[in-house]
Amino acid sequence: MEHLQAEMDALRNEMLEMYKIVLSQVERAQTALIDNNLSVVKEIASNEKLVNAKELQIDSRCETILALFTPVAVDLRFILSALKININLERIGDIADNIARMVSHTKPGFDRALLEKINAKGAFALSLDMYKNLLQAFEKEDTLLARDILIKDEALDNITDESVSIAEEYTKGHPDSIIQAIPVISIMKMVERIGDHLKNIAEEIIFLRRSEGT
Amino acid sequence: MTPFDIQGLKGRRVKDRIFTSMVWLLTFSCLAVVFIILFYLFKMGIGSLNWALFTQGPKPVGEAGGGILNAIVGSLMVVVVAAIIAIPIGVSVGIYLAENRGRKLSDYVAIAIDVLQGIPSIVIGIVIYIWIVKPTGKFSALSGSIALAIMMLPPIIKNTEETLILIPTTLKEAALALGASYFRTTLKILLPAGIGGIFSGCIIGIARIAGEVAPLLFTAFGNPALNFNVLKPVDTIPKVIFAYASSPYDDWHRIAWGGSLILVLFIILLNTIIKIFESRWKVQF
């Protein structure tokens, strides 16, 4: 069924593009926060439109394939998982955009020491690591890599959980940093949610492959 | 088994056996008759199958020997010419009937064919006598062939029609859909597909007329001499069988048996041909 295969291949490509676009959004958010780079914030805002457009494109293609080809078995599971992955990626993109906004609203920038203490860098690094693994897991349909992500998400949750008490400690010693503490904790929570969405996607990939014994 | 099954079971078994045996018996007796005739024919006729039978004409009364070469040639001529006349007409009418089912004219033609089939052969002979022999003033093999051709028409037409009807319409549609004319469709697709059945119809027609005497009495008439001219009278095998058998001479009786055997062998040959070619030319749709 060449026609169906062509459509499925196109869908796969569009999803890879979505992965990559959203990945660069998260990387930009990291740059914005860690390097306190505000020019990047504008880029994120304009790319957000691209993310939304891509999401609609993927939804439309899934709808087309379902309506015209009534796919079954592996094809059907792929489409259903694509729809869920699509939503999760779009949310991640949203979160990256929100992080950027928060950074740009917090003038003159975050206290570097605070960021050190709560290990914002580590959190981001871990989430990006998870993301890149996820991309690989999707491309290679590798469920072991996907399971790895579930483990890493736990580690990420630990970091972000601890960051609340660490921030609390810090503000006791540096009272002027209280204004920043709240947005910083928000951002850490947002990074945690990025991890959660990545975990959801990983579970979809595992589910997709489950019945095939790989 | 419930009581209802056992009830009458024995009676049904007996009835079944009686019925089966009866069918067997009747079939057997039918075949037996055929075999007895053939056997007797062989027994009486085989003795006269010699070279002379095939190569000589009749000898004058009293002289021994002689043959029926003139009748053999006459029969062949009359049958071949009849076939030449009847086959094109018969096949064409068959095609017409197959293609125009449901039309009033087709119905009338079909009735006419049925009536034609029922007309006694002697009547056909007389009619041709009046139409052709009397006006032209002479007996001829040709007039005999015309009479026989008329008799051949019904089996040829019927077989052609039935064969063509069995060809799926989708074949005709496929040909027309390619832009073919009706004529080419019939010639290149329908007739080749039906060739088995049409051929059988022709052979059946030939078998039907090969043994006819009555229609030839007033048309081909008879001719003791060897004759290759269709416009002159000829003798035919069935006629000489009749003539020789009703004579008082033993010698001529012997020749009559020989002639009968030849005739029957010819019919058997025709039927064998039908069987062979029908399976060879069978077309799968």
Place this chain on the structure above:
Amino acid sequence: MEGTILRTENLRISFGDNNVVKGINMEIAEKQVTAFMGPSGCGKTTILRAINRLHELTPEAKVEGKIFLHSENINEMEAMSVRRRVGMVFQRPNPFPTMSIFENVISGFILNGIKLKTDEKNEIVEDALKKVALWEEVKDHLKNRSTSLSGGQQQRLCLARAVAMKPEVILLDEPTSALDPLSTAKIEDLLYELKGNYTLVIVTHNMQQAARISDKTAFFYLGELLEYDDTKKVFTNPKNEKTQNYITGRFG
């Protein structure tokens, strides 16, 4: 519509007192697959057969209104020349049983009395059989009877026979309904490839087939054209309620 190749103008077809097709106005685009679908008796096959004038085989059939091939009125042309430009593939594979595979492919030329040289014949046969993905399977047995092929192969042979005439339009009347799923899939792939060079109009009872291979779908009901749009639109968001009922299987 751009690139229209067939157009009907108030097309009405009746058989005796029975009005089967009631006033159809539609345009069929060139080099695309257009599917006709609808419940039994809706007139889709009747319309298809009117396009190559095969309705004329039924004496009581009456066609009113116009059908145009490009700008020529089909009913004013010679029936045979219409049929040379508009090919047809039927529901049951019907290769000519008395002809070989080779002869079947060029049967259109044979039946039209067109004389071809040997190398012309060979070229046409090879080209047509390759187009229907049958060449490799039969190239060493071209002299075999066409009836020695399987059902799916026979249908591809019929497609080759139509394609060999280089028609402008190919009409297909439920071409895969008598075939097994594998052969059906092969033929659907073929049709998808062929549409680059030919206009295809396909009547199908199988709406999933219409969804899979057609660019435009027409939905007929009781002799009327209820919906006619891009296939994607018809199957994701049909405008007519009856269309929706039909494709969701909620009819009747």
